[in-house]
Every structure is written in C-alpha cells, then in structure tokens.
Amino acid sequence: MKDKKNTSPLENNKITKLADDKENGSGEFLTTNQGLKINDNQNSLKAGERGATLLEDFILREKITHFDHERIPERIVHARGSGAHGVFELYESQAEFTKAGFLNDTAVKTPVFVRFSTVAGSRGSGDLARDARGFSVKFYTQEGNYDLVGNNIPVFFIQDAIKFPDLIHAVKPEPHNEIPQAASAHDTFWDFISLMPESAHMIMWVMSDRGIPRSYRMMEGFGVHTFRLINAEGKSSFVKFHWKPLLGVHSVAWDEAKKINGNDPDFHRRDLWDAIESGAFPEWELGLQIVPEEDEHKFDFDLLDSTKLIPEELVPIKRVGKMTLNRNPDNFFAETEQVAFHLGHIVPGIDFTNDPLLQGRLFSYTDTQLLRLGGPNFHEIPINRPISPVHNNQRDGHMRQTINTSRTSYEPNSISGNDPKQATIAEGGFNSYHERIDARKIRDRSESFFDHFSQATLFFNSQSEPEKNHIVDALRFELGKVEREDIRKRMVGILTLIDASLAIRVADGLGLEVPAQPERPINHGVPADADKEKYESKIIKPSKKSINISPALSMANTIKNTAKSRMIAILATDGVNAAQLNALKKALIAAGAVPKIIATHNGYIKDDKGLAIKVDFTFLTAASVLFDALYVPGGAASVNSLLAEADAIHFVTEAFKHCKAIGADAEGADVLKAAIIPLNKNEKAPAGVIINGKSADFITAVAGHRFWEREKKPDVPA
Numbered sequence: 156m157k158d159k160k161n162t163s164p165l166e167n168n169k170i171t172k173l174a175d176d177k178e179n180g181s182g183e184f185l186t187t188n189q190g191l192k193i194n195d196n197q198n199s200l201k202a203g204e205r206g207a208t209l210l211e212d213f214i215l216r217e218k219i220t221h222f223d224h225e226r227i228p229e230r231i232v233h234a235r236g237s238g239a240h241g242v243f244e245l246y247e248s249q250a251e252f253t254k255a256g257f258l259n260d261t262a263v264k265t266p267v268f269v270r271f272s273t274v275a276g277s278r279g280s281g282d283l284a285r286d287a288r289g290f291s292v293k294f295y296t297q298e299g300n301y302d303l304v305g306n307n308i309p310v311f312f313i314q315d316a317i318k319f320p321d322l323i324h325a326v327k328p329e330p331h332n333e334i335p336q337a338a339s340a341h342d343t344f345w346d347f348i349s350l351m352p353e354s355a356h357m358i359m360w361v362m363s364d365r366g367i368p369r370s371y372r373m374m375e376g377f378g379v380h381t382f383r384l385i386n387a388e389g390k391s392s393f394v395k396f397h398w399k400p401l402l403g404v405h406s407v408a409w410d411e412a413k414k415i416n417g418n419d420p421d422f423h424r425r426d427l428w429d430a431i432e433s434g435a436f437p438e439w440e441l442g443l444q445i446v447p448e449e450d451e452h453k454f455d456f457d458l459l460d461s462t463k464l465i466p467e468e469l470v471p472i473k474r475v476g477k478m479t480l481n482r483n484p485d486n487f488f489a490e491t492e493q494v495a496f497h498l499g500h501i502v503p504g505i506d507f508t509n510d511p512l513l514q515g516r517l518f519s520y521t522d523t524q525l526l527r528l529g530g531p532n533f534h535e536i537p538i539n540r541p542i543s544p545v546h547n548n549q550r551d552g553h554m555r556q557t558i559n560t561s562r563t564s565y566e567p568n569s570i571s572g573n574d575p576k577q578a579t580i581a582e583g584g585f586n587s588y589h590e591r592i593d594a595r596k597i598r599d600r601s602e603s604f605f606d607h608f609s610q611a612t613l614f615f616n617s618q619s620e621p622e623k624n625h626i627v628d629a630l631r632f633e634l635g636k637v638e639r640e641d642i643r644k645r646m647v648g649i650l651t652l653i654d655a656s657l658a659i660r661v662a663d664g665l666g667l668e669v670p671a672q673p674e675r676p677i678n679h680g681v682p683a684d685a686d687k688e689k690y691e692s693k694i695i696k697p698s699k700k701s702i703n704i705s706p707a708l709s710m711a712n713t714i715k716n717t718a719k720s721r722m723i724a725i726l727a728t729d730g731v732n733a734a735q736l737n738a739l740k741k742a743l744i745a746a747g748a749v750p751k752i753i754a755t756h757n758g759y760i761k762d763d764k765g766l767a768i769k770v771d772f773t774f775l776t777a778a779s780v781l782f783d784a785l786y787v788p789g790g791a792a793s794v795n796s797l798l799a800e801a802d803a804i805h806f807v808t809e810a811f812k813h814c815k816a817i818g819a820d821a822e823g824a825d826v827l828k829a830a831i832i833p834l835n836k837n838e839k840a841p842a843g844v845i846i847n848g849k850s851a852d853f854i855t856a857v858a859g860h861r862f863w864e865r866e867k868k869p870d871v872p873a
C-alpha cells in the first residue's frame with residue numbers, strides 16, 4: 156500500500172523528486188492555474204472598450220488574488236536568509252558513538268539544504284548587520300530528515316527558552332517608531348542585556364568580529380546545545396556539533412560593514428550565489444566534540460547550559476565528514492523561504508538533552524511553521540519532503556497534497572492489515588533515550604548555571620590585540636547609540652565583571668566613570684521570590700576555572716592559506732601596462748581568486764599594446780568595501796587618469812584603512828602615494844602593501860585577509 160506522493164527513496168531520490176515539481180514555461184502557453192490557455196493577458200474583461208470591468212473576469216480575479224497572497228509572514232527571527240543545496244560525505248564511520256545511518260556508512264552521500272541568516276532584521280534588511288548568523292542544515296537522510304539548526308556563535312544569550320520572546324522583543328526595532336532596523340545599537344536591547352548577566356558571554360561574541368562575517372562561506376557553525384549520540388547498543392555520549400569552513404574564518408571591519416550595507420545590501424547573498432555559480436563550492440567539515448556520559452560533571456560549567464562552550468583545548472574536535480554546497484536554489488521562495496527547520500527533525504542515533512533552551516525550541520519550531528507556512532502540511536512542500544517514505548494516518552488539512560488511498564486512517568485496524576505499522580528499534584523505529592528522571596516539579600535553575608562571567612572573560616582574554624580593540628570599538632558604538640545614560644552605566648558595570656581594562660576603555664569612549672560598585676546583577680532577571688543572596692556570589696565569583704585562555708577562540712588563529720574566491724579590484728584604465736596586468740591576472744585566476752577591472756568608464760579600455768580589455772565596474776558602480784584586495788598596475792596614461800579621479804584615490808585610501816592587501820607596479824605606486832599611503836624610500840612598505848613584488852607575494856597577502864596592525868596609522872583618512 157502506498158500513498159501516491161510519498162514514494163520510497165529507493166525508487167525515487169530527492170533530486171528527481173524535486174524535479175517532478177519543477178516548472179519552466181519555456182516553449183509553453185500561458186495558462187490559468189487550472190491549465191486553461193490564456194488568449195489575452197493584456198486586457199481585463201470590460202463592458203465595452205471604455206466600460207466598467209466585469210466581475211465575471213475569472214482570469215483577472217485569479218491573477219490578482221494570487222498576487223495579493225504572494226507574501227507569507229516572514230520568520231519572526233532569522234527572516235533574512237540565503238540558501239543552497241549540497242551534499243554531506245562521511246570520512247569514517249562513527250558507529251562507536253552513533254547508529255545514525257548518515258554517520259555510519261561512508262558510501263552514502265546525504266543531500267543537504269542549508270540556510271544562512273541574520274537574526275534581528277526583516278526579510279529585506281542588509282546582510283552586514285552586526286548580529287549572530289543562523290546556520291541551518293537539513294540532511295535528507297535515508298532514515299528521515301535530520302535538521303541541525305545552529306548559529307555561527309557557539310553560545311546563546313539566555314539559558315531558558317522562557318526568556319526568548321523578551322530577548323527578541325528587546326532587539327527588534329522599538330515598538331513605538333519601528334527604529335532601528337537590523338541593529339542592536341538601541342536602548343531596549345542594551346536595557347535587557349544589562350539586566351540579564353547570563354548574556355555576558357554571547358555579548359562578547361556578537362561584539363567581536365564574529366558579528367560581521369566576510370562571507371557565509373567563511374563562518375564556523377555550531378549546534379550550540381549539548382546533544383546526545385546513541386550507538387547501536389543504546390550507549391549515550393554527549394556531543395557538541397561544529398562546522399569548520401575550509402576557507403578559514405574571516406570578517407570585515409565595522410566601518411566597512413556599514414558601507415557594504417549601502418553599496419550592496421545583498422553582499423552575503425550575492426557572495427554565496429556567485430561562488431556556487433562559478434564552481435567555487437563552499438565546504439565545511441563536520442566536527443564532533445564528544446564527552447563520555449560518565450564525564451558529564453567533570454567540567455566547571457554545566458553541559459546543559461547554552462551560555463557555555465566546551466573549549467577545544469579540553470575536548471578536541473574530531474572532523475568526521477565534509478559538506479559541500481554545490482547548487483543554487485532554482486526559486487528563492489519555493490526553497491529558501493519555504494524551508495522549515497526544526498530541532499525535532501531527528502534520526503535514530505541522535506537525541507536531546509535537558510538543556511532548557513533546547514527543550515523550549517522543540518516546541519517553537521513546529522508552531523512557527525504552522526503560522527508561517529499556513530497549516531499542518533508544510534512537510535509536503537518539496538523542499539521539506541524527506542527522501543524516506545512517509546506513511547501515517549494523519550489526514551487532510553490546508554493544502555493537502557498527498558492523496559491517501561487507504562480506506563483506513565487509524566491504528567490499530569484490521570481492514571488494512573494494521574498498516575502502516577510501528578517499527579521495532581531493530582527495524583529503525585525511533586526510541587527516545589531512557590534518561591532517568593526523578594525530580595520535583597519546580598521552576599528554578601541549577602546552581603551550576605550561575606557562573607555568568609568566566610567564559611566571557613575567557614573569550615576576551617583569548618582574543619588578539621586587534622580583536623580586543625574591535626570589541627571595545629563595537630561596545631563604544633553600540634552603547635554610544637543608547638540614549639539613556641542609566642543603561643550605559645549599568646552596562647559598563649557589567650563589563651567590569653568581564654575585564655577591568657575593557658570596562659575602562661568602553662567607559663572612556665562614553666565619557667563615563669567606571670562605577671566603583673556595579674549595579675548588583677542579581678537584582679533583575681530572577682523570580683519574584685528568589686533567594687538573591689544565595690546565588691549572587693556564584694554569579695560573579697566562580698569558584699574554579701580550568702582554563703584561562705583558549706587560542707581556538709581567536710579568529711587570528713584561523714587558517715589563512717588560500718586566496719580562493721577572494722574578490723580583487725584591479726584599478727586600470729586606458730594605457731594600462733598590459734604585461735603587468737596580464738601577469739597578475741593570470742596568477743590570481745590560477746590561485747582561484749576573482750580579479751575585476753575597475754575603470755573610469757564602462758565598456759572596454761585599451762592597454763598599452765592597443766588591445767581591448769573588458770571593464771567590469773566603474774568607480775560609480777563599485778566600491779572598495781566590496782573587494783578583498785586591490786592592485787594598481789603601471790602604465791603612465793592609465794595612472795594619470797586614475798590620479799585625476801577622486802573616487803579612485805578614495806578607493807585606495809579606504810582599502811588601506813580597512814587593512815586589505817594592496818599591490819602596485821611601476822607608476823601604479825603613485826596612486827598609492829596620492830592616497831597618502833606612506834611609501835618612503837628607506838622604509839619598508841606597510842604590512843600587506845606590495846610594490847613591484849612577485850605575484851605570489853601579493854596572493855599570500857590576499858590569503859592573509861587583513862593587516863590589522865595598519866589600524867594604528869592615524870595619518871590616513873577615509
């Protein structure tokens with residue numbers, strides 16, 4: 156017995172299944188939604204040429220009605236997103252820890268769909284908001300869909316799901332005037348944060364450069380919560396999931412982020428799309444941090460507390476497989492917008508823990524899809540359908556696609572031989588981990604959740620000097636936008652509990668004194684009848700710390716060995732030195748980088764040999780913030796035109812200010828000098844600036860991403 160829509164993956168894999176639902180009008184007639192061929196798509200049905208429109212016009216009404224309903228409610232959080240298809244391949248069986256098929260069989264290639272997102276902004280907001288990024292992966296496994304719905308930051312703001320609506324209300328635009336869009340730099344957010352000390356650790360991450368990634372392709376991903384892996388013997392281990400990007404982890408500068416949002420609000424979406432279209436498929440390795448069940452209480456934090464991470468130095472990350480994104484969606488709405496993730500989409504071999512944030516999420520995601528996608532049949536939308544067969548007695552509801560042909564829709568039944576029937580564990584039936592629970596029914600938190608500051612300090616201590624400076628600047632910016640001084644002061648008080656120097660530097664920027672006695676964090680965000688004294692010392696003075704520094708937390712320590720897919724601006728115009736330009740272009744392309752010619756005019760320029768070179772952008776349509784590096788070849792005529800173009804000089808100055816790799820040959824160096832880049836004969840060129848160098852040196856500089864030491868140079872305006 157088979158339901159017509161949901162056939163087995165053995166007969167019908169995901170790719171062909173999606174293909175069944177694809178539509179392409181090429182060579183076809185225009186029709187109504189009922190398949191009726193349309194004869195006139197230009198005029199509505201009227202009573203005479205100049206007469207009133209007739210209600211009878213079913214074609215007009217169908218078209219307008221559909222149009223009226225084109226928008227669906229956007230996601231309450233993570234509304235702004237971009238997606239891509241791909242595949243997950245396992246390196247080595249993990250059967251020792253989990254019986255999940257896709258983590259056991261290295262021969263299986265599991266199709267995936269990934270959606271990246273910002274959190275706070277609306278669907279049309281800019282990509283470069285300072286924010287956490289969503290990193291959701293749907294694995295279409297042979298045992299059902301498994302969703303790993305994570306972020307690019309390994310911890311979260313709050314410990315209990317009951318605070319989530321408060322957090323999101325605080326960060327969203329303020330209710331009276333709906334300002335600001337996609338920004339946390341406003342009073343209500345910092346009011347909440349300053350009253351919720353458990354957010355201290357996540358705040359450090361969001362204020363760091365992790366909050367402004369260079370690309371979705373250059374972000375880490377984290378499952379955040381501790382989950383369980385269950386092996387075939389039923390043995391459980393704790394696990395944290397990680398995604399490690401093979402391009403390394405890179406960010407932009409904050410000044411740059413603001414400008415990118417103006418120049419190209421789709422910067423991350425375009426970057427992902429273009430990379431996949433050009434065949435530069437983004438790749439991540441899946442990492443597992445496994446903690447044996449018996450070690451649950453060996454840490455100085457609670458594994459169930461989502462405001463804590465397990466330092467890699469304590470539990471190494473084992474890389475077990477690779478995900479490659481290799482196909483852009485055919486239709487944004489049908490796939491990226493309608494995809495519905497849920498932590499509760501799970502497969503045998505993976506299970507939950509009692510993390511109270513995780514537990515609350517298990518309720519929220521189905522509930523939100525019901526509203527957003529309009530009813531209980533959202534699993535039938537092509538992007539959400541599993542590749543494994545679906546058979547159950549659920550029926551009907553809004554927009555039901557499946558035509559269930561069985562006479563029975565209940566179990567047990569004898570009419571249909573009691574099919575569809577339950578599966579034993581051996582047959583792949585899901586069986587929740589039998590965790591022992593013997594407890595009182597309470598609303599409370601474990602004392603083991605009360606150290607809010609150790610890991611915030613650990614994160615700050617583990618950053619490089621430039622990264623620390625960026626955190627200070629970000630806090631000065633965000634709190635500088637807060638209007639109420641009491642909130643600013645309270646927040647500076649919270650910072651004193653993370654790091655004294657951080658608090659002093661932020662307070663200096665705000666023109667505030669560091670309070671000798673910060674407002675007591677326990678005064679807020681606790682139950683009405685809480686015994687405040689009991690827990691206060693635990694919140695701010697943890698008894699033990701196993702680790703004071705974790706180099707793995709610094710982006711400065713990420714790999715910087717590839718220029719693959721980096722965007723290189725070549726500033727050139729008529730008369731450019733062909734030999735220099737072509738040599739560098741060739742080397743860049745060989746390294747996988749993407750050179751683009753930026754000229755004073757569109758169309759074609761002529762090099763010094765008279766050959767035409769296609770222009771990609773002009774100084775009107777490009778901006779330095781959209782590129783990773785720039786190069787100015789020689790050629791007197793070209794350089795003279797660039798020197799006369801103020802936008803070209805600004806382009807170079809800005810790239811220097813944003814600490815990017817810069818190369819120049821021969822007369823090209825004059826453009827750098829005009830941009831006030833210090834190039835004294837006797838001195839070494841500033842870091843990352845390569846004059847008359849080898850292509851290989853320039854490419855190494857591009858791979859290095861940023862030369863933050865240049866930030867200290869006060870003499871370069873931008």
Ligand code: HDE
Nearest residue numbers: 230233270289290291305311316319379515516519520523
């Ligand atoms: Fe979500 N979250 N979340 N979240 N979340 C949603 O589900 C929610 C949390 C995350 O690309 C919503 O389909 C609650 C942590 C991502 O489609 C909603 C709590 C983490 C996405 C929801 C959290 C996330 C969402 C909105 C506190 C990192 C985008 C639309 C208990 C591990 C998924 C939707 C996509 C989306 C609720 C906390 C990640 C409302 C109640 C922690 C990546 O259901």
